[in-house]
Amino acid sequence: MKHIIIGTAGHVDHGKTRLIKTLTGTETDRLKEEQERGISIELGFAQLKLPSGKQAGIVDVPGHERFIKNMLAGVGGIDLVMLVIAADEGVMPQTKEHVDIIQLLQVKKGIVVLTKTDLVDEEWLALVSEEIREYLMNTVLSQAPIIPVSSLTKQGIPELLQVIDKFVEDTEERISSGKLRLPIDRVFSVTGFGTVVTGTLQSGRVMIGDTVGIMPQGFVSRVRSIQVHGKKVDQARAGQRTAVNLTNIEVDDVKRGSVLVTPNSVEPSHRMDVKLLLLESAAKPLKNRARVRLYLGTDEILGRVRLLDREELEPNQEAYVQLELEQEGIAGKGDRFVIRSYSPMRTIAGGVVIDPNAPKHKRYRPEVIEELTTKEKGTPEELIDQYVAAKQALLNQEEIMTGTGLSEQVVEENLSKLVAEQRIKIIATDKKNLLLTQAVYRKWCQEVKSMIINYHREFPLREGYPKEELRSRKFSSINNKNFQYLLTEMAADGIIKLFDKTLASPEFGDKLADGHQKMINNIMATIEEGNFQPPSWAEAVKKYRIKDAEAQEYLQYLLRTGKLLKLGDEELYFPVEKYREAKEKIIKFIKDHQEITVAQTRDLLGTSRKYILPLLEFLDRERITRRVGDSRILV
Numbered sequence: 001m002k003h004i005i006i007g008t009a010g011h012v013d014h015g016k017t018r019l020i021k022t023l024t025g026t027e028t029d030r031l032k033e034e035q036e037r038g039i040s041i042e043l044g045f046a047q048l049k050l051p052s053g054k055q056a057g058i059v060d061v062p063g064h065e066r067f068i069k070n071m072l073a074g075v076g077g078i079d080l081v082m083l084v085i086a087a088d089e090g091v092m093p094q095t096k097e098h099v100d101i102i103q104l105l106q107v108k109k110g111i112v113v114l115t116k117t118d119l120v121d122e123e124w125l126a127l128v129s130e131e132i133r134e135y136l137m138n139t140v141l142s143q144a145p146i147i148p149v150s151s152l153t154k155q156g157i158p159e160l161l162q163v164i165d166k167f168v169e170d171t172e173e174r175i176s177s178g179k180l181r182l183p184i185d186r187v188f189s190v191t192g193f194g195t196v197v198t199g200t201l202q203s204g205r206v207m208i209g210d211t212v213g214i215m216p217q218g219f220v221s222r223v224r225s226i227q228v229h230g231k232k233v234d235q236a237r238a239g240q241r242t243a244v245n246l247t248n249i250e251v252d253d254v255k256r257g258s259v260l261v262t263p264n265s266v267e268p269s270h271r272m273d274v275k276l277l278l279l280e281s282a283a284k285p286l287k288n289r290a291r292v293r294l295y296l297g298t299d300e301i302l303g304r305v306r307l308l309d310r311e312e313l314e315p316n317q318e319a320y321v322q323l324e325l326e327q328e329g330i331a332g333k334g335d336r337f338v339i340r341s342y343s344p345m346r347t348i349a350g351g352v353v354i355d356p357n358a359p360k361h362k363r364y365r366p367e368v369i370e371e372l373t374t375k376e377k378g379t380p381e382e383l384i385d386q387y388v389a390a391k392q393a394l395l396n397q398e399e400i401m402t403g404t405g406l407s408e409q410v411v412e413e414n415l416s417k418l419v420a421e422q423r424i425k426i427i428a429t430d431k432k433n434l435l436l437t438q439a440v441y442r443k444w445c446q447e448v449k450s451m452i453i454n455y456h457r458e459f460p461l462r463e464g465y466p467k468e469e470l471r472s473r474k475f476s477s478i479n480n481k482n483f484q485y486l487l488t489e490m491a492a493d494g495i496i497k498l499f500d501k502t503l504a505s506p507e508f509g510d511k512l513a514d515g516h517q518k519m520i521n522n523i524m525a526t527i528e529e530g531n532f533q534p535p536s537w538a539e540a541v542k543k544y545r546i547k548d549a550e551a552q553e554y555l556q557y558l559l560r561t562g563k564l565l566k567l568g569d570e571e572l573y574f575p576v577e578k579y580r581e582a583k584e585k586i587i588k589f590i591k592d593h594q595e596i597t598v599a600q601t602r603d604l605l606g607t608s609r610k611y612i613l614p615l616l617e618f619l620d621r622e623r624i625t626r627r628v629g630d631s632r633i634l635v
Contacts, residue, residue: 003239004168005200006048007059007078009102011092015115015151016084020060022151023161024048045198045241047229050165056080057229057241059200078200079171079239080164081110083141087148088119090128091135097347100279103139104350105336109167110144112136113160118150172439173239180204180212181332182242182260183297189251193224197254198243199298204262206244207235213261214246216268216328219253221246257299259330266356268328273320273355273372274337276305280316282348287312288363293345294323295338296353302326302342308363308372313349320354320372322361331356333378352376380406381414385423385437394427394434394482427482427489434482444486445495447474452496452505461516461557464497464504519544520554524563528575532582532607536571568614582615583624587634595631 008016020026026046046058059078081102085095102110112132117125129146136142145163149156186198206212210223227243228236236242244260259266278286288307293300303325313319331337331353339349354375361368377383383404388395401411415435418424425441427434448470455465471483478486491498497506512520523541527534534540541551555573558564564573574582585604589596596604601612616632619625625632 003173003237004054004056004080004171005059005078005239005241006056006080006082006164007107008082008084009098010084011086011089011094011098014084014086014089014092014095016082017060018151019082019084019113019115019149020046020058022154022157024058045229048164050168051161052165052169054165054168055229056164056168057200059241078107079109080167081107081141082164083110083112083144084115085112085128085132086116087114087125087128088116090131096135096281099136099139099141100281100347101338101350102141104277104279104338104347106140108140109171110141111160111163111167112141112144112146114146114148115151117148117155118153172443179262179265180206180210180260181262181266182206182244183299184254184258184260185256185298187251187254187256187258190245193245195246195249195251195254196243197246197258197260198241199260201236201238201240201242203238205235205237206242206260211263212244212246213263213265214249214254215259215261215266215330217253217258218268219249220263221249223247257297257301259297261330266330266332268330269357270325270328271358271360272323272325272329272331272353273358273361273375274323274351274353275318275372275376276313276321276339276349276351277318278313278315278349279347282315283346285312285314286349291342292348293340293342294325294329295340296329296331296335299329301329305339306361306363308361308365309369318351320369321351322358333382380404380410381417384411384414385418388424388435389437389440392436392440394436394478394486396432396434398432400435427485429482429485434485444474445490445493448490448503449495449505452503452508456505456508459553460513461553462502463499463560464502464508466502468501470503516554519546520558520563523554524558524575527564527573528578532578532605533611534572534574534578537573538571567618570614572611572614574615579615583619586616586619586632587624590625590632590634595628595633597631601632 008020010016024046046060048056048058050056083095083099083102085091114125114129114132120128125148129148132146136144147156147160147163149160151157180201181203182197182199182201184197184199188196190196206223206226208223208226211220212223213220223244224247225245226233226236228240236244246254286305286307288305288311290305292303292305294303303323306322306324307313308320308322310319313321333353333356335353335356337350337353338347340346341348354372378386383406384400387400387404397408397411397415400406400415401408404411406414415424419426422438425436425438427436451470451474452465455462467483467487471478471480475483475486487496487498487503490496491503494506497504497508522544526540526543537551537555541554546554555564559566562576565576565579566573567579582605586596586601589600589604598609598612598616601616602609605612616625616627619632620627623635626635
């Protein structure tokens with residue numbers, strides 16, 4: 001089952017928590033202070049069951065300015081954001097800061113939920129919607145749907161659930177392979193069990209009994225038990241909201257911002273190389289050595305910004321920067337982060353980690369900038385994985401070498417690793433093997449299978465989906481030869497069943513529904529009644545009042561399954577058994593008399609020239625007989 005995390009964002013008192021309770025029935029304000037004050041202070045969590053039966057986790061993040069750091073702890077692990085804006089107030093200060101954070105973290109899937117619509121009229125609602133669309137125009141949420149709802153009257157809630165369901169369907173599941181990484185956002189103690197940590201599992205999986213590391217503290221523990229959305233499980237996978245009960249660890253040993261990891265898989269660091277963007281909304285340029293607050297995963301760390309090629313960074317500009325941290329942090333290459341000014345606290349910048357364990361650089365060195373530019377592209381393994389994933393196509397090794405700029409040896413070595421880790425799929429050919437990511441291959445398999453099943457449902461009398469139609473609709477960028485290799489691989493994996501010109505679901509057979517079988521039996525009986533003078537197809541189906549399109553489906557089925565045989569260019573169809581009977585009579589007559597004429601054939605079969613001439617010409621084409629003058633002899 002797919003595991004998707006939805007996060008809320010938005011200004012204080014715009015109805016995020018009330019919306020989640022309406023959607024899930026869960027009150028996410030669990031602290032007494034939160035309930036008394038009517039605002040969220042800590043992160044809240046709930047499970048949402050969607051109309052399709054799919055499930056998603058919801059993280060309710062605080063909106064009040066004082067609790068932005070808690071909001072940052074929750075939004076980093078989400079797949080889909082719901083930006084909540086109250087219809088009676090519109091875009092407010094924390095709305096803008098939350099949008100900046102979403103932009104910096106590149107949370108590209110989002111829905112704008114316009115709450116409290118019961119408090120405004122239609123004209124006001126239209127004005128607010130227009131204001132929101134204009135404000136989001138140049139952000140990652142520019143295409144996000146705006147869904148008006150009322151948590152009080154429930155108006156718009158069914159529509160919102162349908163939209164969420166579609167987003168969840170279209171959201172790619174996080175990969176559960178690789179090393180365990182769970183940024184911790186809550187730490188508490190349960191009587192009789194000890195320390196429990198919670199967070200969104202970003203990569204890998206965790207199982208009961210696993211040995212895990214707690215970084216940056218460097219502690220090692222064992223997993224006693226696991227819960228996902230309040231239910232005990234044996235293991236949790238990437239994308240799930242997870243609670244892990246740890247042995248031999250005190251609550252004071254762990255904090256929000258710590259990371260649960262595979263032992264010895266990461267190193268804490270005081271220094272990180274990053275690509276930094278200063279927001280256009282920043283009040284002033286960012287100076288070298290400025291003290292800032294770094295929000296990375298679920299952690300908040302004080303540090304200083306070392307600008308490597310300038311003295312200050314202007315708003316709306318990017319630069320390579322080295323962050324010097326006052327405490328050790330844990331990061332991975334490609335992690336996104338947010339920067340807030342030290343005082344007053346405002347979101348001003350963000351970016352992506354290039355090197356999480358960087359050496360100290362000298363400033364104004366062109367070679368340093370050049371090295372960081374290269375590092376930004378990734379390790380050879382990451383470059384290959386990213387390149388193949390981005391192409392979403394069948395590639396050969398030479399294309400990967402050209403696209404990544406890597407040598408043949410480096411590509412071969414890293415491809416072997418990616419194949420062994422089941423991240424790259426090999427499509428065998430008679431020359432150069434083709435490659436694509438396992439994720440894309442699985443996606444293609446699912447899409448092809450779905451298309452075939454729908455086709456069987458629409459055309460139950462056909463053998464299967466025409467190959468060329470599938471290539472035209474789904475794989476037009478792949479040449480026919482490579483397309484055939486792809487289908488062969490899918491057939492070998494049991495995804496499809498291959499025929500000469502079509503493909504079918506392995507579960508699909510020629511057993512027809514009773515209604516279709518009955519109609520075929522009736523049509524065949526009508527044709528067979530004519531003996532060697534069968535009626536035309538139009539005459540055969542006329543009395544059953546079948547529509548032309550449906551009649552053609554029955555005809556093609558009978559021809560495909562060998563129950564009917566078409567003779568010549570005319571619309572003349574013989575039941576196969578009658579054809580065989582006629583053929584045997586003709587062969588026997590020729591053996592007895594050395595030849596047979598049209599007239600003799602007519603008398604032999606008791607039929608007319610209308611049927612005899614096409615029949616004899618068909619036997620000629622089949623190289624059973626040969627015409628000599630006005631007679632036929634055996635070949």
